Amino acid sequence: MGNFHRAHQAAYIDDLLEHGSDMRWGIVGAGVLPGERPGWQKLRDQDWLTTVVEQDVEHIDARVTGAMVDFLAPGDAAAIVERLCDPSIAIVSLTITEGGYFRDASGAFAADHPAVLGDAARPESPATVFGIMLAGLRRRRSAGIAPFTVVSCDNIPHNGHVTASALKGLAGVRDPDLAAWIEDNVACPDGMVDRITPRTSDEQVLLLRERFGIEDNWPVFCEPFRQWVLEDHFPLGRPALEEVGVEFVADVAPYESMKIRILNGGHAALAYPAALLGHRFVHDAMGDPLIRSFLDKLEREEIIPTVGLIPGTDMSAYFRSVARRFGNPAIADTIQRLCFDGSNRQPKFILPVARDRLRATGRARGLALVSALWCRYCQGSMETGGRVEANDPQWDRLRETADAARARPGAWLDMSDIYGDLGQSEAFAADFREELRHIWDHGTASALSRFASAGD
Incomplete structure (x- = not known):
């Protein structure tokens, strides 16, 4: 209730x-x-x-x-x-x-x-x-x-x-x-x-x-x-x-895919970079040019292409409406809410999209970056100072694994109950390793900027 x-x-x-x-x-x-x-x-x-x-x-x-x-x-x-x-x-x-x-x-x-x-x-x-x-x-x-x-x-x-x-x-x-x-x-x-x-x-x-x-x-x-x-x-x-x-x-599946991947996936993608950069509210994060550029490219190039067609529905227009809703300051939706329970939300909203992108193109770099940002967040320290409060039913395990992943990134993907066979993908693992190391060496803002400008 x-x-x-x-x-x-x-x-x-x-x-x-x-x-x-x-x-x-x-x-x-x-x-x-x-x-x-x-x-x-x-x-x-x-x-x-x-x-x-x-x-x-x-x-x-x-x-x-x-x-x-x-x-x-x-x-x-x-x-x-x-x-x-x-x-x-x-x-x-x-x-x-x-x-x-x-x-x-x-x-x-x-x-x-x-x-x-x-x-x-x-x-x-x-x-x-x-x-x-x-x-x-x-x-x-x-x-x-x-x-x-x-x-x-x-x-x-x-x-x-x-x-x-x-x-x-x-x-x-x-x-x-x-x-x-x-x-x-x-x-x-x-x-x-x-x-x-x-x-x-x-x-x-x-x-x-x-x-x-x-x-x-x-x-x-x-x-x-x-x-x-x-x-x-x-x-x-x-x-x-x-x-x-x-x-x-008669068939709800296309509507489910559209909403879960574009909206819930968008929330799951922006949550952790927004937290690491010190944003409290979702509308503030959407006003950050780095986060907005990252999200726009991720949705356009990696998420929306995995969504099936719905007659009469323009997926790009749907995402634009979702972005406007994310930017609604009157709602005061918190980044902390979006970060909660990543161990259940990432496998529902991000990892299936990564599998589909890998099957279709052999790469899912932006989605690997999302996983790297989640890992960095779970290490428990903010780039703006202070500590991340426990925010997941598996928090102790996630924090311990994120600490280990700083030296050995593969430790994060070894959580088979979360990543399943995705953790064994060489292409995904290579992108994840590169993105996590870049975040630790150069920071979240640099990682977002690098992804948003790639290919321009």
Whole structure:
């Protein structure tokens, strides 16, 4: 029930309720992790209402949304499973970040993950979101209740397929019959979601109070732009979301590729050079000619060529719109947010593009530079002075490996759970070594300038 869900899926459902043509739907929140309890308490104290504030340079608008009708206490898996067995629950949506799907470096379900093995050993006391859903599905099957549809709202290519693989993979560890039933009966449509939504700051809470007179414990500030593209596969029915701007298409994959590679890949590429050069906000980074030139060339020459065609869509124009959104100072999106969890985000947004570029051209120099900048950041020292705060679930390991990579760059690419076969590519490894050494010898600004001017 974090900021993105409340600014995106919940806002669409609220729009539909305001529209008045499909009043059957509402949202029951469910927090899997005990750490989500502070947010639950804030929303409980205001009857699950959320103020959504849309903001750009020339526009600010606030609306109180009320699509959420309940929010089950985070960490109470038994209560969530019980609610999942309610026949009125037709759709379960997931906003659990890219790292929540238990995937290995090849993209396959990681059946040997400790959390997966724990849920497989104790299926009646699940601790993961997939274990909880499986418990609900198992009980619905036993009671003769049709299974709910599962909709991933995370930035993962083919997220419906990935979600189904996780459900079937966990079920198959202990109960192959349940895995086969899921294969035949549980719908997991693909979807693409898009709205830049940073964390809420204390300053924003104060702004909302002073500008609009609204007291909100946990408002959401976001850009006006939003997009949701969905495969139309909902056996138990769905909200009439097409009435409020959701696009239903036969094949979501081209839209996923466009957004994940150009927008999320752009965020993942600019995050670490911006941090190393001391930028706090994304719009400040976009105003830095070095970073902007680096990003423009990287997108134009290495990222956009890997994106498939969408009839009627100009990819260069799409990137220009993304760049304008990145440069929106009213959002105050932080570089720290973009840097968070690189061990999950880089394998989703950067490394698959590098593999495609290597297959197509034999080189991926700019993307190797992105990896080198990430490595340099994880070493933990800023070029502007000071230390980098821990910013990844694997921070201790990343920092130790980045230290080793200063003398032996290959140590970074040896993290096979992150790089997979990409770390064995001689062309990628050679570019990575050269870029990392240049960063250490001459600095981030020099590395960006050298890449941006190459070939001019």
